[in-house]
Amino acid sequence: MHPPLAAGLSFKPAHIDDALCCTSPGLWFEVHPENYMADGGPRLAMLEALADRHPLSLHGVSLSLAAAAPPDPGHLRRLRRLVDRVEPALVSEHLAWSAWGGRYLPDLLPVPRTQEALACVAANVLRSQDALGRRISIENPAHYLVLDGHDWSETDFLAELVRRTGCGLLLDVNNVHVSAYNIGVDALAYLEAFPLHAVTEIHLAGHGVDEDFPANLLVDSHGAPVDDSVWDLYRHVLSRGGPRPTLIERDGNLPSFGVLLQECAMAGELLDVEGRAA
Template identity: 50%
Template sequence: MATAPLPARAGVGFKAEHASDVFENADPVSWFEVHPENYMVSGGPRLQMLTQLRERFPLSLHGVGLSLGGGEPLDKNHLRSLRALVDRFEPAQVSEHIAWSGHDGKYLADLLPTPLTLAALADLVNAIDEVQNAVGRRILIENPTSYLALPQNAMPETDFIMAAARQSGCGLLIDVNNIFISAYNLGFDARDYIDVLPADLIGEIHLAGHEQDADARDDVLIDTHSRPVASPVWALYWRLIDRIGAKPTLIEWDNDIPDWQVLAHEAALANAIIDASENCAKKPLRKVAS
């Protein structure tokens, strides 16, 4: 199967419970994304289903387990398994998080924040280089969600992620929901973050839902991927693509999985914003009478 590029339309994270709906009629969804860690097996129904999906749609692999930002050696077995999936399914894109999830041989089932320091930047660039060499292609790295500002942070997150991309030659996967959550939790303006992101580095955009922390004493938003995309996140998304142009856009929903029609509706909303933004860009400017 030849590598098919991701269209600058809405995609959705694939879930097995939606397979019958997807294979019958996936409209308005144009492509799908999966976590490669769920398919690092030697055979069985998971790989069969992924083969069926890939035969019909462009595919993106979005990793959650490499611990790029941990400053420790990467798991060579994980890299070999990832390369095997890349070779077999020829995804349009491969991406990972700027985060760490392991320490001293122990795996933590979370994406923990990487300090924004020059030393951490150097470690991250080296890790990205290793992954890109291992899989034989350019990858994308995703901006994190922040719940508190680390005291050792020495630069803005935008400077950190752009430097990592420029120095390693990778691209950026911009999660707009992550930006909104981090801005809310840390008290900065999400629009300022959005407005400095360079179009040439961005290969994909993610949208997702979030929730307020269950403990009412903590005024914190949590990146749960369990709700529809919130209105202010849609507004930030429009602001971003209005400036940089349409990009492949994923609707993420990983917890409290809804019926397929709910995800299809979210994808349709993303496509409508893409269309509206493109239509606005095509309209000629009116001359103002002197």
């Protein structure tokens, strides 16, 4: 039995030895399940070894829950096998689509928050939860341009999705900061309206700047340390909603395991403070 989740890290195979040896209290690791949905081989064996030492979270990127079509049944079967095999503490996906009419795109694309879209996303979440035999959590997206035609605010859309499906939410604080900058929304007002009662996991990450745009554009790159502005928003979230399992998400410009563990410790200290205050 693993201890309760505190602060965790995105797992990268280059860090396997360090990860297996690490004894930080409450440490957990998150992986993209698509990299491990095989029947065997060294990569799956590595993940099973990690699962024996630390709790895992599976963070999917390809269920395409906001598409008009249901999630691929074969993909769900393979994902269920992995869930049964490593017994993750958490399973999550994105409020986005990446497949349409048999075509697959290497991105997490936005959806207009209409009544029709809500019904479709809710049906796809329910199908996924039924197939996996467990609750999943849905991540708020990062935005790069303003879309028109919404019937719901994003926070109300997510709250209604929770009400209809019983799903949880994954609050990506860096996505909130990136979106606020790019499309001119108030990050604190967004967080005040966010249904924190449904949050099962929080993501913290760094971002990049695309200087080809006239006013620059923040990009959710996961290739830098967590920005001070994101840490400030995270403190606000904890003060309102209390401690939640928190991940330091890093996918590019990968530093040493020790450097990542320092950021993880920063999140852990804030979780401890809020936990003692609760």
